[in-house]
Amino acid sequence: MASQVLVAANRGPLSYALAADGTLSARRGGGGLVSGLSAALAEQPDALWICAALSDADREAVRRGVSEPGVRMLPIDPEIYDGAYNGIANSVLWFLHHHLYEIPREPVFDAEFRRRWASYVTYNEAFAAALAEEAAEGAAVLIQDYHLALAPGMLRELRPDLRIGHFTHTPWASREFLLMLPEDIRSQLVWGMLGADRLGFHTGEWADNFITGAHLDDATGIAEPFWPRDGQSGVWHRKAPAGNGGKYGEKRFASVTPYPLGVDGDELRALAHRPEVDDKLAALRAEVGDLKTIVRVDRTELSKNILRGLLAYRELLITHPEWRERVVHLASAYPSRQDLTVYREYTESVRELAASINEEFGTDGWQPVLVSVEDDFARSLAAYRLADVALVNPVRDGMNLVAKEIPVVSEAGCVLVLSTGAGAYEELGADALTVNPYDVTATADALHAALSMPAAERADRTKRLAVAATALPPAQWLTSQLDALRAPAPPS
Amino acid sequence: MASQVLVAANRGPLSYALAADGTLSARRGGGGLVSGLSAALAEQPDALWICAALSDADREAVRRGVSEPGVRMLPIDPEIYDGAYNGIANSVLWFLHHHLYEIPREPVFDAEFRRRWASYVTYNEAFAAALAEEAAEGAAVLIQDYHLALAPGMLRELRPDLRIGHFTHTPWASREFLLMLPEDIRSQLVWGMLGADRLGFHTGEWADNFITGAHLDDATGIAEPFWPRDGQSGVWHRKAPAGNGGKYGEKRFASVTPYPLGVDGDELRALAHRPEVDDKLAALRAEVGDLKTIVRVDRTELSKNILRGLLAYRELLITHPEWRERVVHLASAYPSRQDLTVYREYTESVRELAASINEEFGTDGWQPVLVSVEDDFARSLAAYRLADVALVNPVRDGMNLVAKEIPVVSEAGCVLVLSTGAGAYEELGADALTVNPYDVTATADALHAALSMPAAERADRTKRLAVAATALPPAQWLTSQLDALRAPAPPS
Numbered sequence: 001m002a003s004q005v006l007v008a009a010n011r012g013p014l015s016y017a018l019a020a021d022g023t024l025s026a027r028r029g030g031g032g033l034v035s036g037l038s039a040a041l042a043e044q045p046d047a048l049w050i051c052a053a054l055s056d057a058d059r060e061a062v063r064r065g066v067s068e069p070g071v072r073m074l075p076i077d078p079e080i081y082d083g084a085y086n087g088i089a090n091s092v093l094w095f096l097h098h099h100l101y102e103i104p105r106e107p108v109f110d111a112e113f114r115r116r117w118a119s120y121v122t123y124n125e126a127f128a129a130a131l132a133e134e135a136a137e138g139a140a141v142l143i144q145d146y147h148l149a150l151a152p153g154m155l156r157e158l159r160p161d162l163r164i165g166h167f168t169h170t171p172w173a174s175r176e177f178l179l180m181l182p183e184d185i186r187s188q189l190v191w192g193m194l195g196a197d198r199l200g201f202h203t204g205e206w207a208d209n210f211i212t213g214a215h216l217d218d219a220t221g222i223a224e225p226f227w228p229r230d231g232q233s234g235v236w237h238r239k240a241p242a243g244n245g246g247k248y249g250e251k252r253f254a255s256v257t258p259y260p261l262g263v264d265g266d267e268l269r270a271l272a273h274r275p276e277v278d279d280k281l282a283a284l285r286a287e288v289g290d291l292k293t294i295v296r297v298d299r300t301e302l303s304k305n306i307l308r309g310l311l312a313y314r315e316l317l318i319t320h321p322e323w324r325e326r327v328v329h330l331a332s333a334y335p336s337r338q339d340l341t342v343y344r345e346y347t348e349s350v351r352e353l354a355a356s357i358n359e360e361f362g363t364d365g366w367q368p369v370l371v372s373v374e375d376d377f378a379r380s381l382a383a384y385r386l387a388d389v390a391l392v393n394p395v396r397d398g399m400n401l402v403a404k405e406i407p408v409v410s411e412a413g414c415v416l417v418l419s420t421g422a423g424a425y426e427e428l429g430a431d432a433l434t435v436n437p438y439d440v441t442a443t444a445d446a447l448h449a450a451l452s453m454p455a456a457e458r459a460d461r462t463k464r465l466a467v468a469a470t471a472l473p474p475a476q477w478l479t480s481q482l483d484a485l486r487a488p489a490p491p492s
Numbered sequence: 493m494a495s496q497v498l499v500a501a502n503r504g505p506l507s508y509a510l511a512a513d514g515t516l517s518a519r520r521g522g523g524g525l526v527s528g529l530s531a532a533l534a535e536q537p538d539a540l541w542i543c544a545a546l547s548d549a550d551r552e553a554v555r556r557g558v559s560e561p562g563v564r565m566l567p568i569d570p571e572i573y574d575g576a577y578n579g580i581a582n583s584v585l586w587f588l589h590h591h592l593y594e595i596p597r598e599p600v601f602d603a604e605f606r607r608r609w610a611s612y613v614t615y616n617e618a619f620a621a622a623l624a625e626e627a628a629e630g631a632a633v634l635i636q637d638y639h640l641a642l643a644p645g646m647l648r649e650l651r652p653d654l655r656i657g658h659f660t661h662t663p664w665a666s667r668e669f670l671l672m673l674p675e676d677i678r679s680q681l682v683w684g685m686l687g688a689d690r691l692g693f694h695t696g697e698w699a700d701n702f703i704t705g706a707h708l709d710d711a712t713g714i715a716e717p718f719w720p721r722d723g724q725s726g727v728w729h730r731k732a733p734a735g736n737g738g739k740y741g742e743k744r745f746a747s748v749t750p751y752p753l754g755v756d757g758d759e760l761r762a763l764a765h766r767p768e769v770d771d772k773l774a775a776l777r778a779e780v781g782d783l784k785t786i787v788r789v790d791r792t793e794l795s796k797n798i799l800r801g802l803l804a805y806r807e808l809l810i811t812h813p814e815w816r817e818r819v820v821h822l823a824s825a826y827p828s829r830q831d832l833t834v835y836r837e838y839t840e841s842v843r844e845l846a847a848s849i850n851e852e853f854g855t856d857g858w859q860p861v862l863v864s865v866e867d868d869f870a871r872s873l874a875a876y877r878l879a880d881v882a883l884v885n886p887v888r889d890g891m892n893l894v895a896k897e898i899p900v901v902s903e904a905g906c907v908l909v910l911s912t913g914a915g916a917y918e919e920l921g922a923d924a925l926t927v928n929p930y931d932v933t934a935t936a937d938a939l940h941a942a943l944s945m946p947a948a949e950r951a952d953r954t955k956r957l958a959v960a961a962t963a964l965p966p967a968q969w970l971t972s973q974l975d976a977l978r979a980p981a982p983p984s
Contacts, residue, residue, distance in 0.1 A: 102594035104794035110932035302596035440602035
């Protein structure tokens, strides 16, 4: 019953619902990554996906011994889960990797932080223990994301025989930000990650940030950056005496490699041409008439830079008044993490700024910005098909799949205005109009250039962008990591 | 009448006051740097200090042709001055060099920023023109600080014969932050600085940041980091064709060197023992009785980290309740830049947090925190003499002279709890208790260790700190830069 391939992630491929009569039913999750991974895993015999039970229904399923083949849910204590997931992963590591802190006030590493960190350790231990229990001798384990940064090291201690991979879906903090962490915490984070044989990131920049930031020489051991040689970058490391009964640990190598996740073109095109999407597209067309469209689709996430996007649109309407009444900005910005004050305030600022632009420039027949706050993927796909210009201007973003989805489903060709801070910039930069995300004037200029671009050039660029966006779809993304993990280790 | 030595700085050594009867009188400024520089300059024949007219009275003095020997005030247009000083120097460059931005919202480089930048250019041009006019052939020019980052390059164009030095009193932004600037602005900033023969910073870290951040290879030219060789670090650079009528400019070298400004021990001790200070000390002693004192003295500046300092004190009172009613925190935090919302809010947060600590822990006979909001140097000196522990925990600070002043005037020996983010850390770290400024728990632990330190060790450390703090007093700081500037250039 032991598995040869295991995936560990906070969120699993399915969740349970508890009906009024007490019966449980399983629902498969949608969305590109989960469905792509599920498909790829289905081809692996005895593959197992380990995830956290996220809801009361999930925990009830675990309690009753209900499960689906290929999935194991961990019934993490809700208080531990809250400390790990909200308290550390999303309030510390997310902010750190995305450089979102208001530094004069945050972060604050105090006694409360230490309590939450203890929960994060416990949460990671639960995953490491389950992986150790379920993995066959020499099995390959793919651990996902910043929620599980300590699990690789913990698993290495329990099961030195395993081939351990880890993939980070966010950016990796620059060394400047990583050094904000208390030294012992930073050390745990780096050593946790270095437990893996192979570390994956979306881009070369995030990979390089990890290698630079992993440079350690302290009581816990030595870790040294190793820059490209024979196509292999990574970190050489050996743990210090305390960790190994008086002797230096074995010298080990953790490779660090970009695997830029792409989209599945066929699947996405099929999704984008369902009747539901056709209907939404018809409704959008009726709404915008013959106006040009600038489309953005994001959660109202601090890193997405929606405010500066609106400011750029505003500056466009001032410096190029010829676009007034000829363009409309469709901004889909659905609320996210409204439990945090800073997100609530950000969402409110977006709403206010959009309203003030409409107030300032709107006319009887023309509303410059249409904000949609619904999380409606069908409507988003319709907007992708319609868009003349896509605005993807995050300050910092692990990859940003919207930038990859739009060119794939665009109908008439869509100009991509893309931030240098998006992970997708490394692959799409050549055919996008790229902007410094802090430079509102440059973004306004890029919007003007995008709106003015001849149709033929738009179509050509879109075609090339679609090719780049589909280069590594989820299933191949997974199998290429798996193949690399199973390949013989390079000589030390 | 041409000068052999010139200093250029936003603020001059004196200011004018306009009496009700219309008469103007000049007042010399106080404070360590200005008086130290004035003294050192007084020894140089024909030295000239060029500064901006800051007030209406200053501008009136210029209008009437009133001046003091050795000082020339530039009557910058008030609107230009506001754009340059408030709009760029203090709202952009200060935030950038200190890493103070709330990145999801700031910086915003829009059309208004461009207008302010134009003022900053004009302001720098006014200084460059005045320097070019006043300098003798081959004279040495010392340009001060981030207000005048473009002036070296402008002056180099006007007067290639001059020896040009520039000193930055703030930190220098890490490359991560420097890259936020629009590319053309960053290029102007870097080329402006590279107009100098010698660039000075307070620490090796800021100097290294400059060298790393100056790495350019674009339309404006090539600049390459040059790391220590023969004790010389800096940047090799040559300007691109556009700047030089079709040919590459001459290859030039700008050396980049730390000159860590210290305090004048004799002067400071004399100041600290004036009767006025003795009186303040007696009053403070009466106020605190036999309580131990933790002293901090800052402007309420975002970079000074006053909030986390208070949080650390709060955590100390929780984790070490034995200090309750045995210690008092004298926090001198006088308001600064209250024209900016973010500073007003920060000042209010400091006040609220101090009040809530007093509310939570105070007893009938004991108030845990005494906040003073007056900018009273005599009282600060009295607090320095009295202090058992000094808390200097900035997130990022060019030097921080408070950390250097306290050990010099301390009476019984004062333990310095010092942030790794302070420039003074490079010289004082060995004898201070050093803390990561974001780590409130570690800061609380350091406060406990400081309060618990045996008197003999406190006194020994203080003695060594005072020696380090006075190693390079202002006059020597100036003359050593002047000597280096006048020395023959190293061979290319």
